Structure formats: C-alpha cells, structure tokens
Amino acid sequence: MEFQDDAFVLSARAHGDTGVVVELLTELHGRHAAYVAGGASRRMKPFLQPGARVAADYRARTSEHLGSAKLEPVGEGPAALFDDPLALTGLNAAAAVAQGSLPEREPHPGAFLAFEALMASFAFPDIWPAVFVRFEAGLLEELGFGLDLSKCASTGSADDLVWVSPRTGRAVSRAAGAPYADKLLTLPPFMLGAQAGLGAGDVKAGLDLTGHFLETFVFHPFNKPLPPARVWMLDKLAEAGRL
Numbered sequence: 001m002e003f004q005d006d007a008f009v010l011s012a013r014a015h016g017d018t019g020v021v022v023e024l025l026t027e028l029h030g031r032h033a034a035y036v037a038g039g040a041s042r043r044m045k046p047f048l049q050p051g052a053r054v055a056a057d058y059r060a061r062t063s064e065h066l067g068s069a070k071l072e073p074v075g076e077g078p079a080a081l082f083d084d085p086l087a088l089t090g091l092n093a094a095a096a097v098a099q100g101s102l103p104e105r106e107p108h109p110g111a112f113l114a115f116e117a118l119m120a121s122f123a124f125p126d127i128w129p130a131v132f133v134r135f136e137a138g139l140l141e142e143l144g145f146g147l148d149l150s151k152c153a154s155t156g157s158a159d160d161l162v163w164v165s166p167r168t169g170r171a172v173s174r175a176a177g178a179p180y181a182d183k184l185l186t187l188p189p190f191m192l193g194a195q196a197g198l199g200a201g202d203v204k205a206g207l208d209l210t211g212h213f214l215e216t217f218v219f220h221p222f223n224k225p226l227p228p229a230r231v232w233m234l235d236k237l238a239e240a241g242r243l
Contacts, residue, residue, distance in 0.1 A: 001058075001059070001060040001061070001062065001063055001067065002058065002059045002060075003026075003028075003029055003058050004055070004056065004057050004058070005026040005027055005028050005029050005055075005056050005058070006026065006027045006053070006054075006055060006056070006074070006112075007024040007025060007026040007027065007032075007053070007054050007055075007056040007071075008024070008025045008051060008052065008053055008054075008095075008112070008115055008116075008119070009022055009023070009024060009047070009048055009049065009050060009051065009052040009053075009054060009071075009095075010022075010023040010024065010025055010031070010050060010095040010096075010098055010099040011023045011050060011095060011096075011099055012036075012039065012048040012049075014040055015035060015039075017040075018037070018038055018039075018040050018041065019035055019036060019037050019038065019039055019040065020035075020036050020039030020040055020044075020048060021033055021034070021035055021036075021066070022034055022036055022039065022048060022069070022071070023099050024054075024056055024058075024069070025098055025099075025102070025111065025112055025115055026056060026058075026112065027109055027112045027113075028107060028109060029058075029105070029107055030102065030103070030104070030105055030106045030107045030108050030111075031098070031099065031102045031103070031104050031105070031106070031108075032056075032058060032067065032069075032104065032105060033066060033067075033104065034056070034058055034060075034066070034067045034068055034069035035066055035067070035068045035069070036048070036068070036069055036070075036071060037068065044071075046073075046077075046079065047071065047073035047077060048071075049077070049078050050078065050091060050092050050095035050096075051077060051078040051081075051091045051094075051095060051119060052073065052077040052078055053073070053074040053075050053077055053119075054071040054072060054073055054074055055071070055072045055074055056069050056070075056071055057069060057070040057071075063105065078091055080123070081122055081123075084122070084125065085236075086125070086236055086237070086240055086242070087122040087123075087125065087128060089229075089232060089233045089236045090122060090128055090129070090132055090233055091119070091122060092229045092232075092233075093132070093227065093229045093230040093232070093233035094115065094118055094132065094135060095229075096227035096228075096229035096230060097136065097139065097214070097226075097227055097229075097230055098111065098115060098139065099227075100218075100219065100224060100227050101139055101143065101214060101218045101219070102139070102142075102143075108142045108143075110138060110141070110142045111138065111139055111142045114134075114135045114138035114139065114142075115135065117131065117135070118131050118132060118135040129203045129207075129237060129242055129243075130190055130198055130202070130203055130206065132207070132233075133188075133190075133191065133203065133206030133207055133209075133210055134191070136207075136210035136211070136214060137191065137210050139214070139218075140169075140210065140213055140214065140217070140218075143217075143218060145169065145213055145217040145218065146169070147164065147169045147170075147171075147191075147209075147213070148168075148169060148170045148171065149161065149164070149170075149171045149187065149191060149192060150171070151171065152171055152172055152173040152176055153165060153168060153170035153171065153172055153176075154172060154173070154176035154177075155173055155175075155176050157173055159173065160173050160174045160175070161173055161174075161187055161192060162174045162177070162186070162187055163177040163181065163184035163185060163186060163187055164184065164185045164186075164187045164209060165184060165185075166183070166184065166185050166212055166216075169213055171187060172184055172187075185205075185208065185209050185212060186201075186205040186208070186209070187205070187209065188201075188202035188203075188205040188206045188209075189202065190202055190206070191206060191209075201243070203237070203242065203243050204234075204238075204243035207234060207243075211226060211230070214226060
C-alpha cells in the first residue's frame, strides 16, 4: 500500500527514542497514521505541529499495519500564527475535531478542502471563528449528518429561518417554531449566506449548533466527548469577547 499525497498534520506523538507517530489528513486518502523516522529531531519538529502542510510519501505492508511516511514541508504552516495565540487555539481545536471525527483510511476530500479553507482564514482574526463553524458543518456533511437549512421542516418555506431542530438538523421558521422555541437550536444568519454578516452571539450560536450534532451523531456513539481542545477554544473566545 503506497501513495503520495498532500496532507495536513493533525497530531504527533513520540514513538521510541527518535521517531514519532503522526496523524495526517490527506487530500485523497483520508486520515492516516504513520511512523516518521527521526521525527523527534530538531529539524523535523517544526513541521510536525498541528496544521503543518506536508507532502507525504506513505508506505505500508498491508492496510492493517501502521505505515511509515516521509514528509516534506509545504509553505510556512502554523509558524505564521505564533503571534496570535487565539488563532493557534482554533487551529488545535480544528485538528482535534478532524482527528476525532473522521474515520481512518476513508477518503474525505471535502474535509481536506474545508480544513485548507479554515487554515487560510486564521490570518483574519475577525473571520476565522465563523469559518470554524462552517468547517464543522462541512465535516457533518462529509460524514452523512449534514444540516438541512434550505427550508422550514414544518412549512416548506425558505423565509425567516431562525431555528434548527436538535433531533433532525432541519431548519425551522420563526412562526412555526415559536411554540417550541425553548427546545430548538438558534440558527445564526451567517450560516444561511455570507451576505448576512455577523451579529452579536452568532459565533456562539453556530458553535453550539455544530457542537450539538457532532456530539450527538459523531462522538457520543463511540463514547467519546467533544475534544478538550474545542472546549478550550470556546473558553478563550469567550474571554476575548469573540462569541
């Protein structure tokens, strides 16, 4: 089993005296774990951080074995964010969510493209939290749990959609949902179109929305909580007044 592919590093952990095991999100081959010889060296460590983009040359004897990879850095990677601790917090959260939700060795090119778009957005402090919400919504779509925000689940109307059913993930209009407002999830306008802009509380509403469905349909079935790195990101965004 061999391939060459573009990839993002999701995590790296020590393995033996000089090697590391990395989790990669590849463009065409999905999430893969691989042993990197010499990965603990001073030269290699900088591009084995979460969010680092690499060209991966992967080999494994069989699909059941842990493969090995040779990695070459591509671009500046997360080093560009070292002066922005909040963006680094978001990056670590995104890597943890992707690693925890995507099945291993199953192609999900849409997830790679969503992660790529999110990485580019970290250079824009006022934008990336909303892009993070869209990133998580994209992961849900890739995994077969996409939100249906096209029309009201009750009336079929596409107007005045302000809530989402926590059970079905379908949008609900203001009029139809009013009697059940305390049981519905808030739908922030920016999730319906970029033209809506961002209002106060919209990012929190979006993260609550995607977090609910990630927890319910992706993490809970495997008895896993939402990643601590995501919880930490929400705390830091709240402290910075960005929610």
